[in-house]
Amino acid sequence: MEANSGQPKPVSRRQFLRDGARLVAVTGVGALGGALANRAGGQTVWQIDPAKCLHCGNCATQCVLEQSAVKCVHAFAVCGYCQLCTGFFDAEPNELTTAAENQLCPTAAIKRSFVEDPYYQYVIDERLCIGCAKCVEGCNHFGNGSLFLQIRHDRCLHCNECAIARTCPGDAFRRVAARHPYLLKTAPH
Amino acid sequence: MKPEFNLLDRREFVAFASKLAAVAGLAGLARESRGDDKNSFNYQALDSAKHWKTDPKLIGYAEVTRWRSQRIGARRLAVSPDGRIQVCADNYISSYSEQGDLGPEIALPGLGSCIATTEGGDLYVGLRDHIEVFDKKGTRRATWKPADRKSWLTGLAVGRDDVFAADSALRVIWRYDKSGKLRGRIGEKNEERNAPGLVLPSPYLDVLIHPDGLLRVNNIGRHQVEAYTMEGDFEGAWGSASAATEGFCGCCNPIGLALLPDCHFVTCEKGLPRVKVYSAEGRFERVVAGCESFPENARSCSGLNDCAHGGLHAAIGAGGRIFILDIVTGEVRVMERRV
Numbered sequence: 001m002e003a004n005s006g007q008p009k010p011v012s013r014r015q016f017l018r019d020g021a022r023l024v025a026v027t028g029v030g031a032l033g034g035a036l037a038n039r040a041g042g043q044t045v046w047q048i049d050p051a052k053c054l055h056c057g058n059c060a061t062q063c064v065l066e067q068s069a070v071k072c073v074h075a076f077a078v079c080g081y082c083q084l085c086t087g088f089f090d091a092e093p094n095e096l097t098t099a100a101e102n103q104l105c106p107t108a109a110i111k112r113s114f115v116e117d118p119y120y121q122y123v124i125d126e127r128l129c130i131g132c133a134k135c136v137e138g139c140n141h142f143g144n145g146s147l148f149l150q151i152r153h154d155r156c157l158h159c160n161e162c163a164i165a166r167t168c169p170g171d172a173f174r175r176v177a178a179r180h181p182y183l184l185k186t187a188p189h
Numbered sequence: 190m191k192p193e194f195n196l197l198d199r200r201e202f203v204a205f206a207s208k209l210a211a212v213a214g215l216a217g218l219a220r221e222s223r224g225d226d227k228n229s230f231n232y233q234a235l236d237s238a239k240h241w242k243t244d245p246k247l248i249g250y251a252e253v254t255r256w257r258s259q260r261i262g263a264r265r266l267a268v269s270p271d272g273r274i275q276v277c278a279d280n281y282i283s284s285y286s287e288q289g290d291l292g293p294e295i296a297l298p299g300l301g302s303c304i305a306t307t308e309g310g311d312l313y314v315g316l317r318d319h320i321e322v323f324d325k326k327g328t329r330r331a332t333w334k335p336a337d338r339k340s341w342l343t344g345l346a347v348g349r350d351d352v353f354a355a356d357s358a359l360r361v362i363w364r365y366d367k368s369g370k371l372r373g374r375i376g377e378k379n380e381e382r383n384a385p386g387l388v389l390p391s392p393y394l395d396v397l398i399h400p401d402g403l404l405r406v407n408n409i410g411r412h413q414v415e416a417y418t419m420e421g422d423f424e425g426a427w428g429s430a431s432a433a434t435e436g437f438c439g440c441c442n443p444i445g446l447a448l449l450p451d452c453h454f455v456t457c458e459k460g461l462p463r464v465k466v467y468s469a470e471g472r473f474e475r476v477v478a479g480c481e482s483f484p485e486n487a488r489s490c491s492g493l494n495d496c497a498h499g500g501l502h503a504a505i506g507a508g509g510r511i512f513i514l515d516i517v518t519g520e521v522r523v524m525e526r527r528v
Binding site: 080081082083084085086091092117118119140141142143144 | 385388389390391410411412430431432433438439440441459460490
């Protein structure tokens with residue numbers, strides 16, 4: 001009778017090669033899957049959820065860029081094309097004209113143009129917009145909320161830790177798939 | 190040569206440290222009270238904040254009682270000839286006493302969006318695109334064919350021979366006869382009838398029949414209450430845009446109308462939620478309830494939400510009592526004229 005010495009059984013060369021080949025195959029399949037998943041949308045970017053934004057004004061001042069990467073955007077499908085747009089005009093305008101003293105925007109970044117009586121169109125000039133959200137607050141407070149903030153990815157530096165997100169009181173910043181980098185408002189019906 | 194140091198004694202050191210700590214503390218307190226903290230930084234506050242408090246001299250009504258709709262989603266209310274308050278909430282018409290005791294309810298096949306009562310106690314209810322008629326016992330008498338499948342009815346007025354339905358989606362007042370037959374459309378832009386057209390940035394069109402025989406319609410985008418004949422001829426308008434108490438605030442107000450027994454108008458606003466009384470000619474008379482009466486409603490239009498789903502609605506009861514429905518909280522306030 002053979003006594004059990006308690007020593008591990010030595011691996012044969014054939015067994016070693018077989019296990020090695022399996023390991024290489026599994027690793028290769030995993031790497032391929034990872035690469036495909038990454039290509040399929042694994043990359044993410046920062047974006048503002050309009051449903052959580054409190055229009056606090058931090059976006060204008062907290063971005064690492066001198067002029068913030070956050071800009072106001074306009075959902076025309078939601079807009080009422082108001083004659084008295086509370087995102088464009090001060091709360092108590094002297095008159096409904098584009099004179100600076102009547103405007104809410106500190107940089108005159110909203111262009112107001114006549115469509116037909118009594119409708120007006122409001123377009124954001126992103127070169128001038130500083131992302132202060134004054135217009136967003138005005139539009140939301142009285143109107144339909146068609147003006148809202150978004151991070152513009154042609155400007156964003158894609159910081160690993162967004163400086164605005166750290167101070168956002170509404171926790172409105174989140175990572176979204178780079179393939180769909182904007183969270184846009186749409187008309188309810 | 191060995192340098193000489195003037196050593197502080199312990200008493201002097203403690204006094205100096207105490208002064209330093211006190212100065213640092215005061216500086217910190219001052220910074221906090223200025224709101225310099227990043228997370229509370231809000232220089233965007235709208236200039237309308239001063240209108241959130243109404244001048245007490247302008248308030249001409251006092252709250253008698255307040256109760257809450259027992260069903261969620263209360264949108265409109267009307268007062269029956271027997272004095273019961275009919276509240277359109279969710280898929281029901283709920284009948285309440287003036288003190289808020291729930292009585293019989295009528296189940297609806299869908300979401301009720303507006304309601305009107307007749308002198309005989311019949312109920313006309315708008316359900317998105319069509320009207321249903323109930324007798325005073327709650328038995329369904331008729332279901333009218335929708336004027337348009339895109340309709341969104343938000344106001345009803347019932348006259349002796351006609352029913353007028355305010356359609357916020359199509360920006361028109363539909364005129365029906367009592368059998369439900371469509372007889373006309375009012376309020377659309379029409380040069381022959383001198384009608385400027387209804388402007389509705391948000392869905393709050395309302396209609397009422399004035400004892401002078403004209404309709405009154407709230408043209409919210411123009412901040413005016415307009416008068417039309419029943420045939421659709423534009424007769425005139427009053428109202429102006431202003432955040433001040435005398436005017437209608439924001440982009441689109443007044444969102445609701447009611448008529449007092451002395452033919453004065455009761456108007457409801459959103460954004461700055463307030464209910465006011467105007468004379469028959471449109472002159473501001475007094476405030477029924479100001480922004481401070483509806484803090485939750487006012488908050489609903491700031492922060493996370495836009496202002497397309499809030500607002501107030503009013504109906505008139507016996508003796509000119511005003512019933513105000515807060516659409517955000519579902520509360521009904523019973524207001525009585527101050528003597």
